[in-house]
Amino acid sequence: MQLEGGRKYAVKVEYQQNGRGGGAELNWIPPASAMLAEAEKIARDSDVALLFVGLNGTQEGEGHDRTAIELPEPQENLVKAIVATGKPVVVILTSGSALAVNSAASSAAALLSAWYGGEEAGTAIADTLAGVNNPSGRLPVTFYKSTDQLPPFTDYAMKGRTYRYFTGETLYAFGYGLSYSTFAYSSLTAKRTAAGAEIRATVKNTSYREGDEVVQLYIAGGSGADAPIRSLRGFQRIHLQAGESREVKFAVAVEDLPKDKVEISVGGGQPVGSTPHVMGSL
Helix, strand or coil: CCCCCCCCCCCCCCCCCCCCCCCCCCCCCCCCCHHHHHHHHHCCCCCCCCEEECCCCCCCCCCEEECECCHHHHHHHHHHHHHHCCCCEEEEECCCCCEEEEEHHCCCCCCCCCCCCCHHHHHHHHHHHCCCCCCHHHHHHCECCCHHCCCCCCCCCCCCCHHHHHHCCCCCCCCCCCCCCCCEEEEEEEECCCCCEEEEEEEEEEECCEEEEEEEEEEEEECCCCCCCEEEEEEEEEEEEECEEEEEEEEEEEEHHHCCCCCCEEEECCCCCCCCEEEEEE
């Protein structure tokens, strides 16, 4: 029901629990238009806007899957409205899965995926935004641009699913992540051995700030019709001082290697877009 300002309402709640695990809630939510207008006013009077949007246990969880991966409409409207104020906007996502946050990705000054944190989540977010913490996380899932990019929910085939088989353009790729430091890759060497393969590459911190880099090894899937585009076959988190270089070594088991000659890449993510990497063949 819709409540009118200045009026009193009598509310009666009846509840009976006949077993374990029950619960009752009485919620009141202000009209979305009023909350949006208040948020816009606050943003205009601020130097920077931090928008915390995303999902919670009422929208995703065990036994109740979402039917769409887009942000809930009121939150999407909030992002667009605050960006339109012209103030710098930082969007912090809370969710347990991927979200199609196209407006935030294209218009916000920064986008931080916080997932579902514990009691120190606020401290971690504040330290990261303030530069006290230098982030180095990588996405464990693919962030698609829209629900339309996903196969039907009843189709359990791998075609078109995950970074290994999806051929479209993603919003953010599996393995993607940014840091306040920058890194470069060079000197890739790869050779097959009796046990599989040995792959080496040099990573350099090209910035003036020390930081962690998550070095990832991807190997193409081979020539078969059902072969994946590429597969993650190893990763290492390393810490480099400003200007420091280090050689990283990967050992790949023979059962994880296609028999045909394939492309390989070592970098800070998949060899797509502007992600730093170096490529070769094996």
